[in-house]
Amino acid sequence: xxxxxxxxxxxxxxxxxxxxxxxxxxxxxxxxxxxxxxxxxxxxxxxxxxxxxxxxxxxxxxxxxxxxxxxxxxxxxxxxxxxxxxxxxxxxxxxxxxxxxxxxxxxxxxxxxxxxxxxxxxxxxxxxxxxxxxxxxxxxx
Numbered sequence: 847x848x849x850x851x852x853x854x855x856x857x858x859x860x861x862x863x864x865x866x867x868x869x870x871x872x873x874x875x876x877x878x879x880x881x882x883x884x885x886x887x888x889x890x891x892x893x894x895x896x897x898x899x900x901x902x903x904x905x906x907x908x909x910x911x912x913x914x915x916x917x918x919x920x921x922x923x924x925x926x927x928x929x930x931x932x933x934x935x936x937x938x939x940x941x942x943x944x945x946x947x948x949x950x951x952x953x954x955x956x957x958x959x960x961x962x963x964x965x966x967x968x969x970x971x972x973x974x975x976x977x978x979x980x981x982x983x984x985x986x987x
Contacts, residue, residue, distance in 0.1 A: 847870065847872070847873045847874070847920075848869070848870055848871055848872070848873075849869065849870035849873070849916070849920075850869060851865070851867075851868055851869065853870075854867055854868075854869075854870065854916060857915075857916050857919045857920050858912060858915050858916055858919055858929075859928065860912060863888065863889045864908075865912070866882050866905060866908055866909035866912050867880045867881070867882055867909060867912045867913055867916060867951065868880075868881050868882055868883050869881045870913075870916060873916070873917060873920070876917075876954060876955045877917070877952070877953070877954045877955070878913050878914070878916060878917040878951075878952065878953050879950065879951070879952050880913040880916065880950075880951045880952075881948060881949070881950060881951070882909050882948075882949040882951060883948055883949075884901055884943055884944065884945050884946065884947045884948070884949055885945055885946075886899060886945035886946075888945075890902055890905060891945065899944055899945050900942055900943070900944060901942075901943035901944065901947075901949075903939050903977065906939075906943060906949065906969050906976065906977050907934060907937065907967075907977065907979070907981070908931070909949065909951055909969065910951050910953060910967040910968075910969055910977065910979075910981060911929075911931040911967075911981050911983070912951075913951040913952070913953045913967075914929070914953040914955075914965045914967065914981060914983060915929035915983070917953055917955065917965075918955070918958075918963075918983070918985065924985060927985050927986040928985070928986045929983050929984070929985055930983060930984045930985075930986075931981060931982075931983055932962075932982045932983055932984050933981070933982035934979055934980065934981050934982070935979060935980045935981075935982070936978075936979050936980050937977065937978070937979030937980075938977070938978050938979065939976070939977055940974075940975050940976055940977065940978065941971065941974055941975065941976035942976065943969075943971060943976055947971045947972075948971065948972075949969055949970075949971055949976075950969065950970045950971070951967075951968075951969055952967065952968045952969075952970075953965045953966070953967045953981070954966045954967075956980075961984055961985045961986075961987050962982070962983070962984045962985075963982070963983055964980055964981070964982050964983075965980065965981050965983070966979075966980055967979055967980065967981055
């Protein structure tokens with residue numbers, strides 16, 4: 847399944863400047879692969895860092911969490927709920943992301959019970975991993 851930005855905004859509540867997923871290119875019951883096109887026009891580059899633009903790691907992790915939220919909240923049983931980012935484990939930053947990069951976001955649901963779960967996540971640029979880890983989340987009851 848593929849989704850454009852308008853369809854993504856029907857699933858998750860995030861909006862500019864905090865919507866960090868531009869397009870979903872693949873999605874099934876347990877996995878999602880999405881894209882974030884990084885542009886020098888984004889607000890964070892005004893201060894991080896003006897002399898050498900670098901996407902903050904926390905925003906890369908947030909983009910991964912948003913991709914995971916799209917995966918979960920696209921399911922009919924979770925429609926109109928919110929997904930809360932409650933933790934990250936085993937996170938490693940392995941590279942930098944700069945304007946002009948296409949950030950590929952991948953999340954795989956590895957555990958979900960009741961209203962809480964865990965997903966393995968990976969962000970990459972040109973097939974080079976820049977962030978890897980696990981995110982924990984909770985859904986509205």
